[in-house]
Amino acid sequence: MTCLKRAVPAGLLALALLGCAAPPTPATYAQQTPQLDLQQYFNGTLDAHGMFQDRAGKVVKRFTVVMVCHWDGDVGTLDEDFHYADGTREKRVWTLRKTAPGRFVGTAPDVIGEAVGEVAGNALRWKYVLALPVDGTVYHVNFDDWMFLIDEQVMLNRASMSKFGFDLGAVTLSFRKRHKDGQ
Template sequence: METLYPLVLGVLVIFALMAMKSRFIGFATQKPEDLADRGPAFDLRQHLSGPILCEGVIYGPTGRVTSRFVADMVGEWNGNTGVLRERFRYDSGDVQDRCWTLRLGNDGRIVATAPDVVGEGAGVAAGPAVQMTYRIKLDEKAGGHVLNVTDWMYLMENGTIMNRSQFRKFGITVAELVATMRKVEA
């Protein structure tokens, strides 16, 4: 019994350190206001409007590439309400469609819905960045899990949007997505 005590204590210390790391250090701790005055303003009505080409990679929980994709997107806006239609073509041959509805507040806040999003996503635009958080329900082929997503988009000086998303289940990162989005000239 005495030899079990240090093992249990060690496991508890490791879990505490992991919880502190995810709460105080790294990707999930970024705040939109950290970037508010660090570049050109990301206006979703302008930068997510018209045809957009998206190319990306999805990494699994071990950091290895699990999938690559190319997506065609089209954004249409009517005032502060926009629709972003996406068609993803994965390296496996699978095709996935998603249609986001985005509502912008005058304070930079964003409310987002899509058929595979549980409830509403919430976000904020600040300077050259947009942060969104939402819960997404995966296809039954992918297990049907509901994952918590933190999604960051960064507007580059040339108009390209860099996207990084982390997908978590029970606080553990299970996937990460890195993608670029570029306007397609009509």
């Protein structure tokens, strides 16, 4: 019984400390390698595979994306062609602009205002509001979008979606950069 009396307060203390932990920022990953060079990685053609899961974890949509990317100085264009499992298609063209070392802003026709991005180490965090059409109504949805460079070809992405502070679900993607020969 004495051990149990000591274990319960220790367990509660551990839970309390975990609850107080600050969420990660890009700086959390500043020492992680490989270092992400956004202008280098998003240059050329990339293939992506992804899914959207609702807040209960159910997979609602599956898709592939072909991205053709190029930069002219500090301005980049990411031309994305989405192909959904249900046969629908979508196109989004991002314009990215480097504003300072490790800092970017992005625009696209369905992004409200500007996306704000920060790179540190192997991580990129984008925060933006997307005009998302659902059943004939357009909702403005907050995206907290994290990308992590795994190696020179592969990047993993998880974007949390919310509205009025309520979790709506998440998008998960894997990117693979094509070799210069198209493979």
